Amino acid sequence: MNIIISNTSDEPIYLQIVDQLKEQIVQGELVESQSLPSIRNLAKELKISVITTKRAYDELEKEGFIVTVAGKGSYVAAINKEMFRETKVKVIEEKMTEAINTAKLVGLTLEELQDMLKIIYEGW
Template sequence: MKIIISNTSKEPIYEQIKRQLKEAILKGELKEGELLPSIRQLAKDLHISVITTKRAYDDLEKEGYIFSVVGKGSFVAEPNREFLREMRLKWIEEKLAEVVAESKSLNISLAELQEMLKLLYDEG
């Protein structure tokens, strides 16, 4: 698992960590029960404050993505299948919104965009 922090982003560092861990969980890159780096180790690896990584982990735990066991660490939580599907759909909608905005800026018609999507979908 690789987390990339941007110091030039307007997004707070703890949000960057949280977002990237969520995406990895939603994409299945991090599996149920998988041990995450300790808060201290992640802070050391990213050269950031332990408080920052703790905030990201606390938020993820409140949202049900991870759970912590005292003395053992933080783990990827068992996914709620309905919730996980809804979160993945939300992620897809966000990506499609980016594509639509970019398409509009390039004057690509809806028909052209639909054709591209159909071709890509049929290839997969």
């Protein structure tokens, strides 16, 4: 498990942990039933507060990515990858709708918008 914390990011540290663990789970780097480091061990490893790691684990559990067994630890949950994908596609659609509305507001054509999307997409 590899987590990189950026102190210069605008995103809170607990969300950085959540996002990176979600990505590792969805990509199959962390597999169903795999144990995760204890909250204390992860905090020590990342040199952050135990409260921050607890908040990240609580968020992951709330979203169904991990399960915690009292006295045993936290484990990767079985996730419905298709449902997760559908949720993310909905977020993309909402953001694209916002971008399209802004583009229309400033007079961008569909072709200009497509060119911009292609440049940005290929830059990743």
